Every structure is written in C-alpha cells, then in structure tokens.
Amino acid sequence: MTSAPLHFHDRIEKSLHNPVLQAALDRNAERRIAGRNQRFGEMAAAEAVRDRGRAIRIETISRLDHYLEQFTANIERNGGHVHWAADAAEARQIILGLVRAAAPERPAVVAKSKSMVSEEIHLNPALEEAGVQVVETDLGEFIVQLRGETPSHIITPAVHLTRDDVSALFHERFGMAPTRDVEQMTAVARRELRQVYFRADVGITGVNFGVAETGTVAIVTNEGNADLTKDVPRVHIALMGLERLVPTLTDLELMLRLLPRSATAQKASSYVSLVNGPRRPGEPDGAEEFHLVLVDNGRSAALGSELAEALLCIRCGACLNVCPVFREIGGHGYGAVYSGPIGSVVSPALFGAAFNELANASTLCGACRDICPVRIDIPAMLLAVRARHVQAGQPPAWLAWGLKAWAMGLQAPALYHAAQWAAGLGSPLLAREGYIRRLPPPLDAWTGRRDFPVFARETFRQRWQKRRQPTDGGH
Numbered sequence: 001m002t003s004a005p006l007h008f009h010d011r012i013e014k015s016l017h018n019p020v021l022q023a024a025l026d027r028n029a030e031r032r033i034a035g036r037n038q039r040f041g042e043m044a045a046a047e048a049v050r051d052r053g054r055a056i057r058i059e060t061i062s063r064l065d066h067y068l069e070q071f072t073a074n075i076e077r078n079g080g081h082v083h084w085a086a087d088a089a090e091a092r093q094i095i096l097g098l099v100r101a102a103a104p105e106r107p108a109v110v111a112k113s114k115s116m117v118s119e120e121i122h123l124n125p126a127l128e129e130a131g132v133q134v135v136e137t138d139l140g141e142f143i144v145q146l147r148g149e150t151p152s153h154i155i156t157p158a159v160h161l162t163r164d165d166v167s168a169l170f171h172e173r174f175g176m177a178p179t180r181d182v183e184q185m186t187a188v189a190r191r192e193l194r195q196v197y198f199r200a201d202v203g204i205t206g207v208n209f210g211v212a213e214t215g216t217v218a219i220v221t222n223e224g225n226a227d228l229t230k231d232v233p234r235v236h237i238a239l240m241g242l243e244r245l246v247p248t249l250t251d252l253e254l255m256l257r258l259l260p261r262s263a264t265a266q267k268a269s270s271y272v273s274l275v276n277g278p279r280r281p282g283e284p285d286g287a288e289e290f291h292l293v294l295v296d297n298g299r300s301a302a303l304g305s306e307l308a309e310a311l312l313c314i315r316c317g318a319c320l321n322v323c324p325v326f327r328e329i330g331g332h333g334y335g336a337v338y339s340g341p342i343g344s345v346v347s348p349a350l351f352g353a354a355f356n357e358l359a360n361a362s363t364l365c366g367a368c369r370d371i372c373p374v375r376i377d378i379p380a381m382l383l384a385v386r387a388r389h390v391q392a393g394q395p396p397a398w399l400a401w402g403l404k405a406w407a408m409g410l411q412a413p414a415l416y417h418a419a420q421w422a423a424g425l426g427s428p429l430l431a432r433e434g435y436i437r438r439l440p441p442p443l444d445a446w447t448g449r450r451d452f453p454v455f456a457r458e459t460f461r462q463r464w465q466k467r468r469q470p471t472d473g474g475h
C-alpha cells in the first residue's frame with residue numbers, strides 16, 4: 001500500500017512504542033553497517049569504484065532514451081517481448097493479460113520473486129482480485145505475504161519481525177511445532193514453496209539491472225528463488241522500472257560489486273542470473289516465453305525535476321540502515337512502498353505531493369549520502385521536497401503563522417527585545433529544575449521527546465555590558 005490509514009505522526013508514535021521493533025531495527029542496522037564498512041574497507045580503490053558507479057548511473061540517466069531504445073531492441077532481437085507501462089494501472093493490466101493468456105482455462109498460479117516495482121504498482125492485490133493465486137518465493141516476502149503485510153525494508157522485507165513471530169506464523173499456517181531454530185523454519189518454507197514452482201503457470205521477477213548493449217536482464221538473489229521462478233514456469237515476466245539500466249556488461253560487473261557490498265555486506269550475491277530472452281532450442285532450462293514490462297509510473301516526470309538524482313538509486317538499502325530516523329520508526333512508519341531517506345525522495349517524486357511530509361522525518365545528518373554506493377545527494381533532495389511542501393501550503397496553519405510572527409520579531413528590534421524579556425520572565429514559571437518538560441499543543445510535539453531549557457532572564461548583551469562596566473570604571 002502507498003498509504004496507511006494512520007496519520008504519519010500516529011504511525012511514528014506507534015513505531016516508537018514498539019520495543020521489539022526498535023531492537024530488531026538496531027540489530028539489523030548494526031550488523032549491516034559494520035559488514036558494509038568491512039567489505040568496502042577490503043575492496044581495492046573502493047572510492048574510485050563508487051565514483052565510477054556514480055558516473056555510470058549518471059551517463060545512463062542522462063541518455064535514458066538512447067539506452068532504452070538500444071535495450072528494448074536487443075530484447076526483441078533475443079526473442080523477448082517488451083511492454084511499456086505508463087503508470088501502475090497500465091502495468092497491472094498488461095501483466096494480468098499475460099497471466100490470463102498463460103492459463104486461459106483455469107485460475108492461474110503465479111510464482112513471484114522479490115520486486116519493489118510490483119509493490120509500487122500493487123500487483124498482488126490486483127492479481128488476487130482477478131482470481132490468480134500469487135505466491136511470494138523470497139523467504140522474507142513469503143513471511144510478510146502470509147501476515148498480510150507489505151515489506152518493511154527494500155532488502156530485508158521482514159526485518160520488523162522476530163524469529164518468535166515467524167515461528168508463531170508457521171505454527172498457525174503449516175502446523176509447524178514452535179521453534180526458535182531458523183533452519184527448521186526455513187525448511188518448512190522451502191517445503192511449501194517447492195511445489196509452487198511446479199504448479200505455477202507464470203513466474204514474475206524483478207530486475208536489478210538491464211544491460212542496454214546486450215538486452216540482458218540481471219536478477220540478483222541470495223536464495224536462488226528467482227532462478228526457479230523464471231526457469232520452471234512456462235512464462236517469465238520481468239518487471240522493471242525504466243531507469244534500472246546500465247550501458248554495458250562491463251558496467252554491470254562494476255554494479256555487481258557495489259550492490260551486494262552495500263546491501264548485504266557480501267562480496268558477491270549468491271545467485272546472479274543473466275536472462276537473454278526465452279529458452280533457445282537445445283537449452284536445458286528457461287521459460288518458453290519471456291516478457292519484459294517496463295514501468296514509467298512517474299519516472300519520466302522525475303527526470304526533468306530537482307529530484308532526478310533519485311533515479312540513480314540501485315536499491316541497495318544501505319541508506320535505510322544508516323538513517324537514525326529509519327532505525328527508530330522502521331519501514332512501515334513511513335506508510336510508503338519506498339521508505340527511509342531515499343524513500344522520502346522517491347515517494348514524492350513518483351507518487352506526488354501526498355508524500356512530501358516524509359521529507360520532514362530526517363535529521364539531515366548526511367549519513368545517507370556518505371554511505372550511498374553511488375553518492376546520491378539525498379539531503380539536498382530532502383530539502384527540495386521540504387521546499388515543495390512549504391510552497392504547496394501544506395504545513396499546519398499554526399506553524400505558518402508562528403514562522404510569520406518569528407520573522408516579524410526578528411525584523412523589529414523592539415518586538416524582539418520585548419519577546420526576550422517576556423520569555424525570560426514567563427518561562428521559569430513553566431519549568432522544573434531549569435527545564436520546561438511539557439508545553440501545551442501544538443508545542444508538545446517538541447517537549448514530548450525533549451526538555452526545553454528556560455529562557456535566560458538576562459540576555460547575552462545585558463550580561464556582556466555588566467561584565468564590562470567594572471573594567472571600564474577602573475580606567
């Protein structure tokens with residue numbers, strides 16, 4: 001879902017009062033960041049590799065029309081079919097048509113591997129509504145699907161859950177004896193999923209990178225589930241945001257060094273599949289039909305905007321792990337498919353002004369920019385989104401009036417001094433032990449989590465003058 005029923009602040013509040021979530025997020029972030037730093041520390045000329053990665057993405061995005069033309073022509077030459085979807089509705093319609101055509105006589109079964117674009121276009125609910133059985137085959141996605149949830153992290157969809165949560169879920173759904181043994185739980189999931197591949201009429205996968213010069217689709221996993229998803233069913237549909245290209249196979253090789261190190265602290269992902277169209281005569285595996293669905297859904301519009309740099313993203317999730325806000329509220333706190341720092345830019349860029357307020361949930365510490373493998377300047381774009389938010393008149397009236405009054409006070413010295421005097425006199429009345437611990441709404445949003453020091457009775461200027469007087473008198 002791109003929106004949640006709760007207001008943003010209520011979702012934040014809910015997350016902050018969930019100690020299990022906080023512990024899970026901290027564990028995940030610390031492990032991922034330490035691992036990522038170690039991997040980049042070991043890599044020769046790591047900073048130069050990151051620079052090169054950024055240059056490749058900039059080159060791709062700045063000549064996207066050229067590379068898309070080359071990519072799609074090569075896909076078709078390789079025997080694949082290319083479908084262009086302007087928006088989410090069109091993408092759903094195309095995929096539903098392909099799925100129905102693959103099983104015209106009965107309700108179709110779809111095996112699906114991880115794809116954030118499929119979340120973005122709300123594919124599963126649309127397919128299920130049409131009577132299609134969809135089964136997520138990535139373990140984390142399988143778990144969140146069983147719970148009726150959406151992924152809470154780009155890379156680790158079930159990061160918000162503990163092993164006890166999963167054990168209870170598998171006990172309820174599959175009769176598994178309660179356990180804390182992850183291997184045992186994985187074996188149950190494997191048993192359930194294996195049969196799905198053989199029943200599936202269609203396999204739907206995401207795409208990590210498309211290679212323009214060859215028409216190759218690269219899919220990266222650590223579980224091998226994408227390979228079974230794309231190879232066993234008769235039809236393979238690959239779903240891709242149209243910005244996820246690189247010009248050459250050499251560029252892909254570099255990206256495949258950056259992505260696993262940033263995402264999962266691995267030197268290489270366990271499975272990297274390169275799909276060059278449908279199975280050819282004499283080949284032992286692969287789908288008989290290969291379809292690529294290229295989704296725009298706001299990307300072309302973002303290209304010409306101040307948020308275009310967000311299209312460089314390779315969805316590694318490192319900026320989520322390092323973000324102090326994400327570490328407190330988790331992915332579901334954002335109420336958007338794409339969460340964390342990059343989600344606070346991508347969501348307004350792709351889905352519109354309703355998501356502008358996400359950019360306020362940032363300390364602007366810059367950690368996301370520092371860790372990003374392709375050095376995306378996320379803080380600069382967060383400020384741009386905040387500016388949009390203000391210009392659209394979305395801040396609450398009390399804040400707008402408060403800022404106006406503040407500006408007036410700053411421009412009129414007499415008013416400013418009067419306000420200082422009043423605050424110095426009045427604020428101690430609200431304080432305990434030198435700090436104001438609670439203010440009335442809407443200012444309680446500040447004091448709910450922080451104490452506010454009382455205003456000084458004397459201004460700095462008054463104290464300075466006092467200090468100088470005896471000295472001056474002595475001369």
Ligand code: SF4
Binds near residue numbers: 313320371
């Ligand atoms: S913005 Fe950078 S760090 Fe964040 S997910 Fe994208 S590539 Fe990774």
